[in-house]
Amino acid sequence: MYGLADCNNFFVSCERVFRPDLEGKPVVVLSGNDGCVISRSNEAKALGIPMGAPLYQLRELVEREGVTCFSSNFSLYGDMSNRVMSILRAHTMRFEQYSIDEAFIRLDHVPNAEQKKYCEDLVRDIRKGVGIPLSIGIASSKTLAKIASKYAKTYKGYRGACAIRTDEQRRRALSTFKIGDVWGIGRHSRAKLESMGIETALDFALKTPDFAQNVLHKPGLLTWQELNGLDVVDVGEMSGKQSITTSRTFATAITDLALLEQQIADFCDHCARQLRAQHSLCSQMIVYAHTSRFRQDIEQQYLSEVVTLPVATASSQELVNYALQALRRSYRQGILYKKAGVILLKIMPDNVQAQDLFDTRDREKDKRLQVAMDKINSLYGKRSILLGPQLDATKDEKVYIAEHKSPLYTTDWDSIITVKC
DNA sequence: TCTGGGGTCCTAGGACCC
């Protein structure tokens, strides 16, 4: 049996741990530049605030109802996530983290009859110890466990844990569960299935496997099997990433090449740091920048350069060099670049690097420099030492907006002292 | 005027091979 542990309204819950005065009140967390709503408290949901809604369309409602808004604070959420995950990990033989706020835990070491109680206790302990509310769904497949966790969230009587164990329970749970809310059924599949008269998860589960395969192909068949209790979906062991991205939308569009270069250099270095942290190298990179897709009144450009590296690397210096060359090839004056990013691809472990006969770079020297820079940054703070192109090109320009950011309560020493006081 | 960021997997179709 699986348990799917899912934190409730995770980002909002993280903020509330340090603002208990906001318990029971409408709270939302916003995306970059305070653009969209990406997490809502139950009270905010009850006001009809939809997921992903742009803030400027909600101004009046936010004002009238006194909704508290937070800019996103991913250092805080990441740290809170680690605390929750380490407790979950300690309570299972097999642990698979699925996202920042979700993990599957195997419950085979707990007798069937005690699993629900075991999860209730886990929910209570995490709430007490870390401050984050969560729900656990228990079932024989991951998709059913997901559904059970939704019921655990909805009905207080479950005390945070809901189990789908018997066939009777399974049918009952599926019969009132909308097909579009099933894990793996997105917008397109939902429309397709609904047009065929399939409204609930049970409607779909009662079809033949051939039907599932023909209409929704391989992923659809897997979902069908999971709804019928078979354990077939693998979420992977989160070993190392196959791609690493850093991208940002700018508060105001950028036209200046020097400023765009500085941003791309920063994105590139950010990606490369993650690459080194997972002990990998990459041999391909994509650099892109484009205009706002919401504006029909200006000339659109979608700049995208694929760079294939002669020798796989994780050096910030080398990657930034290639990225800036690529950017300069496609950059056009007068274009309003609203978003840009860097993607690292073709990622491999750093212990299997192939030698290139014609490589002229002194890679030992590169590596010593990189190690020294990483050490300085880990000792004195993340941005203590940077590459030239990362330095502020135009100091006055405000590239990002975050008007409602909470302090780094758990990861910044000054904040930690303040909180303790 | 203002509209997020970071991932994975699958499939169709093109290039290339014999």
Next chain:
DNA sequence: TCTGGGGTCCTAGGACCC
């Protein structure tokens, strides 16, 4: 006018997830 058949590999784009 008529123009094979069967593979593999790679890539772009779609769909989905949080």
